[in-house]
Amino acid sequence: MRVSGVNSVSEALKAGKVNRIYYDVSHKSRRIEDIVRQARKLGIPVVGLRRLESRIEADISPVKYKDLEYVAEKAIRTGSFLLLLDSVQDPQNLGAVIRNAVFFGCAGIVIPKRRSAQVNETVVKVSAGTALHADIARVSNLANTVKSLKKLGFHVICAELGGKSIEEAFMDPPLAIVIGGEDEGVSRPVKKQCDEVVSIPSFGRAESLNLSCASAIFMYEFRRRLS
Numbered sequence: 103m104r105v106s107g108v109n110s111v112s113e114a115l116k117a118g119k120v121n122r123i124y125y126d127v128s129h130k131s132r133r134i135e136d137i138v139r140q141a142r143k144l145g146i147p148v149v150g151l152r153r154l155e156s157r158i159e160a161d162i163s164p165v166k167y168k169d170l171e172y173v174a175e176k177a178i179r180t181g182s183f184l185l186l187l188d189s190v191q192d193p194q195n196l197g198a199v200i201r202n203a204v205f206f207g208c209a210g211i212v213i214p215k216r217r218s219a220q221v222n223e224t225v226v227k228v229s230a231g232t233a234l235h236a237d238i239a240r241v242s243n244l245a246n247t248v249k250s251l252k253k254l255g256f257h258v259i260c261a262e263l264g265g266k267s268i269e270e271a272f273m274d275p276p277l278a279i280v281i282g283g284e285d286e287g288v289s290r291p292v293k294k295q296c297d298e299v300v301s302i303p304s305f306g307r308a309e310s311l312n313l314s315c316a317s318a319i320f321m322y323e324f325r326r327r328l329s
């Protein structure tokens with residue numbers, strides 16, 4: 103996979119995933135020089151080019167997905183939460199959600215193997231490289247995943263309109279928050295398995311939020327209550 107941009111390359115370097123770096127010799131900056139110096143110190147090949155689409159790019163090892171057991175155990179051990187994404191199609195949205203999730207210390211993000219954006223170059227770039235640190239699990243069936251998490255003691259909330267207000271919702275750890283995709287929201291079979299439907303009340307004329315904003319509000323509320 104090829105990632106581009108100072109943030110993505112710098113995060114990939116921190117994650118130990120970089121195999122080779124390319125940079126545009128005519129567009130150097132302090133941050134690029136730092137990255138190049140660090141890469142050389144680590145013995146990573148660095149290639150200076152005259153014309154490059156981005157100022158800096160890197161070939162990185164493919165993202166390794168975790169399994170559900172790993173992220174569930176991590177959420178239980180750390181008293182944290184999981185984010186389940188029900189068919190998010192737009193890589194820009196997936197990247198934005200991952201960045202928020204890493205910011206709020208989410209133990210893991212769970213995405214379906216099919217009918218969902220997967221972690222690609224765009225996702226890594228939009229996530230500002232944080233997708234390379236996030237623990238992301240892929241599952242075959244999200245409704246069955248909700249069932250399994252409930253058996254492990256997770257309280258699972260479905261973020262959707264028409265539910266209990268977020269202020270009144272039970273959000274103790276271990277918690278799993280299900281966020282719906284752009285077109286259909288949370289699918290009926292997944293919603294049916296959740297413990298409750300929880301909504302962020304609207305104060306204006308727009309009913310719903312972009313899913314990355316909605317996820318950030320849920321994650322902030324979880325953290326606010328723990329503090």
Ligand SMILES: C[S@@+](CC[C@H](N)C(=O)[O-])C[C@H]1O[C@@H](n2cnc3c(N)ncnc32)[C@H](O)[C@@H]1O
Nearest residue numbers: 261262281282285287288301302310311313316
């Ligand atoms: C853009 S919305 C999906 C809208 C979709 N067209 C529908 O009719 O359900 C994407 C997701 O963001 C979350 N979301 C957006 N606004 C929300 C709100 N006010 N309360 C709770 N969740 C919300 C939900 O998980 C929703 O499925």
